[in-house]
Amino acid sequence: MAERPKVCIDRVLPTELMRPQRTMRTKSGERAISPIGKTWMNGSTLRVRFMGGTANEQATVREQSGWWAQVANLKFDFNNAANAEIRIAFDSNDGAWSYVGTDCRSIPVNQPTMNLGFLDGGTTAHEFGHAIALAHEHQNPRGGIQWNEQVVIQELAKSPNFWDEETVRHNVIRKYSIDQINGTEFDPDSIMLYFFPASWTLNGIATKANEVLSTIDKQFIAGAKMYPKTGGTTTTAVELEVNAKRRTAASIGKFGEEDLFRFTAASDGRYQIDTRGSTDIVMKLFGPNSETALIAEDDDSGVDTNALISRDLVAGQYFVQVRHYNRASGKGNYSIKVQRL
Ligand SMILES: [Zn+2]
Numbered sequence: 001m002a003e004r005p006k007v008c009i010d011r012v013l014p015t016e017l018m019r020p021q022r023t024m025r026t027k028s029g030e031r032a033i034s035p036i037g038k039t040w041m042n043g044s045t046l047r048v049r050f051m052g053g054t055a056n057e058q059a060t061v062r063e064q065s066g067w068w069a070q071v072a073n074l075k076f077d078f079n080n081a082a083n084a085e086i087r088i089a090f091d092s093n094d095g096a097w098s099y100v101g102t103d104c105r106s107i108p109v110n111q112p113t114m115n116l117g118f119l120d121g122g123t124t125a126h127e128f129g130h131a132i133a134l135a136h137e138h139q140n141p142r143g144g145i146q147w148n149e150q151v152v153i154q155e156l157a158k159s160p161n162f163w164d165e166e167t168v169r170h171n172v173i174r175k176y177s178i179d180q181i182n183g184t185e186f187d188p189d190s191i192m193l194y195f196f197p198a199s200w201t202l203n204g205i206a207t208k209a210n211e212v213l214s215t216i217d218k219q220f221i222a223g224a225k226m227y228p229k230t231g232g233t234t235t236t237a238v239e240l241e242v243n244a245k246r247r248t249a250a251s252i253g254k255f256g257e258e259d260l261f262r263f264t265a266a267s268d269g270r271y272q273i274d275t276r277g278s279t280d281i282v283m284k285l286f287g288p289n290s291e292t293a294l295i296a297e298d299d300d301s302g303v304d305t306n307a308l309i310s311r312d313l314v315a316g317q318y319f320v321q322v323r324h325y326n327r328a329s330g331k332g333n334y335s336i337k338v339q340r341l
Contacts, residue, residue, distance in 0.1 A: 038101030038133040040085075041284075041291045041321055042227050042258060045075040046131070047084035051112050057090055057119060064124040068132060071218045072227035085292050086131050088114045095161070096123050101133030102294045121211035122191050129192050132221070136171075136192055146202040147173050155200065189214035224256025237262040237319060240338050242271070247335035252279060252324045255331060261320040263338045265313045270341040273320055274308040279332030280325035283307035288316025299325060306334070310341070 040046065048065070050058055058078075065076045076086075085104055089112035097115050099106075104113040114127050152172055156163045163171070187193070191213050198206035222228055237260040240248055250259050265271055265288070275281040281302075285295045295311060295318075302308035305325065320338070324330030 038103055039226060040074065040102060040132065041260075041286055041319060043073050044291050045077050046086055046292065047081045048076050048078045049080045049082070049084035049087045050078075051087055051089045053088065053090040053116070057116065060119050060124050061088060061116070064122065065128045067125050067213050068128055068221060071213070072132065072221045073229045074132060074227050083109045086114060087112045088116060090116050092117045096127055098127040098130035100130050100135065102292070104131065105293055121209055122213075125191050125213060126194075129217075132227070134192050134221070136194070145196075145205050145207075148200055148202050149173060152200050187214055187216040190217050192217070224254070224258075228256075236260070239263065240320070240336065242266070242338050242340055244337065247276065247337045249333065249335050250322070251333045252281075252322075252331045255324075255329060257323070257331070259322040261322070261336065262317060263320070264317055265315050265340070267340075268314050269312070270310065271313050271318075271338060272308065272310040272341055273336065273338045274302045275306045275322065275334045275336050276303060277306065277332065277334035278304070279334045280305035280330060281307045281334055282323050282325050283309060284321040285309050285311065285318060286321070287318035288314055291319055 048061070050061075053061070062076075062078060068074065069076055087104075087107075087109070094115045095117045098104075099113045107113050114131060116124060116127060153165050153168050156168045156172065157165075188207065189210055191210050193207055193210055195209035196207045198204045220226060238248070238250075240261045240263040242263055242265070248261075252259065263273075273283065273285065275283060280300075282297070282299045284297045286293055287295060295313075296309045298307045298309050299305075300307070307322075320336070322334070322336065324332070
């Protein structure tokens with residue numbers, strides 16, 4: 001008998017299920033609903049807390065998370081901090097799953113953001129892929145898989161998954177629309193692809209269990225869209241003066257480039273950060289005093305296709321990450337300003 005597939009869940013926040021997802025680019029003054037970005041700030045150190053686990057299990061976590069840290073501009077610090085970004089349980093009755101990227105910040109600190117109910121093969125590396133904002137490769141819209149939906153729904157209703165139809169549709173069948181993901185062409189060797197038998201598909205495509213990072217996994221996570229080692233980090237962020245007389249000129253000089261700024265909110269109050277120019281900018285705000293706490297992301301709330309974020313902030317240090325809407329083929333000049341309103 002064939003091994004029963006162990007399928008991973010990339011957990012989605014309950015609020016996300018309710019949130020309309022933009023699937024098309026809108027023109028004119030119509031306000032689009034921005035999908036919430038889930039990548040951590042490039043150069044982040046993500047702290048990890050073990051909520052159980054044997055010495056062997058914890059060693060596997062250190063080893064396989066290191067596969068990503070070797071290629072991505074991210075560090076993992078196993079300091080067991082109470083409010084660590086990644087908190088790992090080892091409940092053998094709860095399968096293997098992880099929240100995706102910065103969604104981990106929304107989970108109460110007494111609860112895990114990842115469960116490793118089994119650690120076969122490359123499972124731990126796979127779950128860390130989710131934790132650093134990767135989705136499932138079998139949901140790649142460029143993938144060639146045509147699911148036999150009846151079979152998939154029947155099989156995953158059985159042990160060990162016990163999923164209802166909606167869960168199967170979310171975790172397996174639904175493909176991300178091309179606009180929602182920063183993807184590569186379908187990669188059959190990706191660690192983010194799980195094993196499926198050919199009988200689950202109409203076109204006889206079987207997948208294999210991948211136990212190490214593929215060449216494309218490594219290139220993608222280290223690439224401009226994710227965590228390039230050459231990218232800006234919090235130590236090289238450009239300081240913005242609040243209420244400066246002049247706007248700060250900047251440029252997305254290369255495809256996929258991300259610019260990083262920092263500013264200090266000297267007192268509690270409402271602050272506004274906006275960009276100007278003809279470049280279609282997407283902006284993220286992190287803080288206070290944290291490079292991993294995402295406060296807001298905006299695409300087109302500003303003038304034309306510019307970004308604007310206006311928020312009540314407590315005094316502290318904040319980071320602003322700026323990129324072009326189209327990471328693959330967009331670049332151009334812009335200016336940025338932060339004001340206390
Ligand atoms: Zn998964």
